[in-house]
Amino acid sequence: MPPIVSVRDLTKTYKGGFTALSGVTLDIEEGEIIALLGPNGAGKTTLISTICGITMPSGGVVEVGGHDVVRDWRRARDLIGLVPQEIALEPFSTVWNNVRFTRGLYDRPRDDAHLERLLRDLSLWEKRDAKVMELSGGMKRRVLIAKALSHGPRVLFLDEPTAGVDVELRRDMWRVVARLREEGVTIILTTHYIEEAEAIADRIGVISKGRIMLVERTADLMARLGRKELRIELTEPVAEIPEGLRREGLARTDDGGALVYTYDTHASRTGITALLADLQAAGLQLADLSTSASSLEDIFVGLVKEDTV
Numbered sequence: 269m270p271p272i273v274s275v276r277d278l279t280k281t282y283k284g285g286f287t288a289l290s291g292v293t294l295d296i297e298e299g300e301i302i303a304l305l306g307p308n309g310a311g312k313t314t315l316i317s318t319i320c321g322i323t324m325p326s327g328g329v330v331e332v333g334g335h336d337v338v339r340d341w342r343r344a345r346d347l348i349g350l351v352p353q354e355i356a357l358e359p360f361s362t363v364w365n366n367v368r369f370t371r372g373l374y375d376r377p378r379d380d381a382h383l384e385r386l387l388r389d390l391s392l393w394e395k396r397d398a399k400v401m402e403l404s405g406g407m408k409r410r411v412l413i414a415k416a417l418s419h420g421p422r423v424l425f426l427d428e429p430t431a432g433v434d435v436e437l438r439r440d441m442w443r444v445v446a447r448l449r450e451e452g453v454t455i456i457l458t459t460h461y462i463e464e465a466e467a468i469a470d471r472i473g474v475i476s477k478g479r480i481m482l483v484e485r486t487a488d489l490m491a492r493l494g495r496k497e498l499r500i501e502l503t504e505p506v507a508e509i510p511e512g513l514r515r516e517g518l519a520r521t522d523d524g525g526a527l528v529y530t531y532d533t534h535a536s537r538t539g540i541t542a543l544l545a546d547l548q549a550a551g552l553q554l555a556d557l558s559t560s561a562s563s564l565e566d567i568f569v570g571l572v573k574e575d576t577v
């Protein structure tokens with residue numbers, strides 16, 4: 269099946285000359301949940317706004333459901349729901365009318381039962397006759413979600429859905445996401461939190477400085493994260509790893525001057541203590557020890573660091 273979202277070599281340079289996206293290529297399968305992870309200013313919002321047809325690309329091609337988001341924007345947009353980061357609502361209108369109006373914009377027939385279910389799922393039903401301006405910030409975010417889902421989109425974008433929201437809203441949101449997943453809706457969310465991406469996404473894409481650093485299945489990524497290498501320099505090179513020392517994760521460098529042990533920092537036992545004892549038992553002398561993180565770990569440490577400055 270062709271991907272529901274296809275991004276080819278996308279670049280975006282804003283008017284002032286700042287390049288927010290450079291050469292982004294990404295395919296998203298129908299029914300998939302993908303999390304785009306990256307620090308402030310990485311280009312996440314620019315990427316989803318461009319896919320949604322709100323921001324014009326400077327180069328490259330974006331298609332949603334096979335429709336070019338620039339040339340055939342109506343058809344592309346018809347498939348899309350967007351929950352933006354910033355609250356943009358009709359303050360004087362009621363919750364019910366806000367949501368009903370959005371559905372109408374998409375030329376969908378009136379379907380009060382669908383809207384009622386949406387509002388109930390988002391704990392908004394009791395507030396349906398309240399004016400939006402009377403709602404709390406969290407409630408307004410719920411309205412944004414209801415609006416984005418009012419026309420039954422096939423692809424839903426959530427731009428930092430849980431930034432600054434309380435536990436209850438987060439729970440409601442994940443319940444809605446779980447139901448949408450069952451219905452086969454494709455979901456693309458941006459987040460700063462690896463825990464959130466891990467909990468919800470099938471795949472994680474990491475964006476930094478307008479580039480996609482990697483896109484990987486969540487389980488594979490999490491398995492690779494947390495791996496470290498212990499490098500053991502020997503005083504005398506070895507032609508092979510002695511019998512009693514052989515174990516999973518242990519390799520010899522080409523020149524035999526060092527052993528490299530890869531271990532999982534999340535495991536209850538890393539195996540380092542046993543390895544060092546066995547090294548001694550095998551009569552090998554250590555000249556030096558050092559540890560290093562995998563390149564993936566480096567990427568994440570870099571991201572977290574950028575996030576805290």
Ligand SMILES: Nc1ncnc2c1ncn2[C@@H]1O[C@H](COP(=O)(O)OP(=O)(O)OP(=O)(O)O)[C@@H](O)[C@H]1O
Pocket residue numbers: 282283284286287288306307308309310311312313314315
């Ligand atoms: N309209 C604009 N004009 C000029 N520069 C912009 C515009 N919108 C965004 N940028 C710049 O593009 C870069 C990427 O911004 P973007 O909002 O896409 O990042 P982000 O990854 O979503 O960040 P955050 O996590 O803070 O939401 C930033 O440096 C930002 O200042």
